């Protein structure tokens with residue numbers, strides 16, 4: 001932990017008492033372990049590659065428009081490879097949910113706890129009223145809910161439905177045996193494709209909202225939110241104290 005200060009001059013007040021300046025004190029706290037940071041950027045890369053290649057598979061004319069720079073076979077291989085990496089990353093994140101520090105579990109939707117609901121409602125109210133309080137050091141309740149819904153709702157669904165669709169190209173093969181049973185549950189092959197496509201757009205909406213909210217929070221809370229996903233460190237505001245202005249600036 002390290003303490004830092006940031007000084008701001010108060011606005012000039014003509015004909016009024018001497019100027020004061022505020023001194024805000026921050027505490028640096030190590031929040032995200034390397035495992036969480038690596039997971040974040042691997043997941044971000046996978047979701048991006050999966051969306052782009054998936055879009056090209058569904059709309060082959062996009063590739064044709066580039067002069068067929070890549071063969072459709074290569075695009076499919078990249079899509080499948082990113083899918084496998086994403087699946088491993090999800091398992092890795094579950095492991096670190098258990099094994100990691102308390103921040104690795106922060107914001108997890110504990111529906112059975114009143115405190116989680118209060119934190120969720122409080123966070124929604126902050127966004128609606130634009131009055132921001134002190135942010136939690138880990139994920140807030142709304143962020144935690146969105147990550148679980150996106151990754152372990154939509155993301156896990158994409159992995160299972162994707163492997164089921166892949167299994168269809170080798171009936172009786174390992175993937176078909178392990179995941180093929182989900183195809184009739186989803187309404188047959190055509191509908192499984194459709195749900196897989198729809199969930200991809202759901203993830204796309206999540207990413208746009210996520211990046212927007214991360215930028216907004218980083219600006220409102222000024223707690224080093226984005227840098228923390230690289231360095232692991234966040235800044236916690238301790239207090240605001242007014243100090244006498246001196247002429248030695």
Ligand code: HEM
Nearest residue numbers: 040043044047048138139140143147207211214225226229
């Ligand atoms: C495809 C793109 C992305 C995906 C799928 C994604 C996904 C996620 C997930 C799942 C988490 C939770 C991490 C965990 O606890 O394991 C997270 C947190 C976070 N992401 Fe992203 N992310 C993406 C892009 C970005 C980008 C571009 C930025 C930077 C501008 C960013 C900044 C952050 C930050 C700062 C947090 C922590 C926020 C908090 O404290 O709640 N993400 N992201």
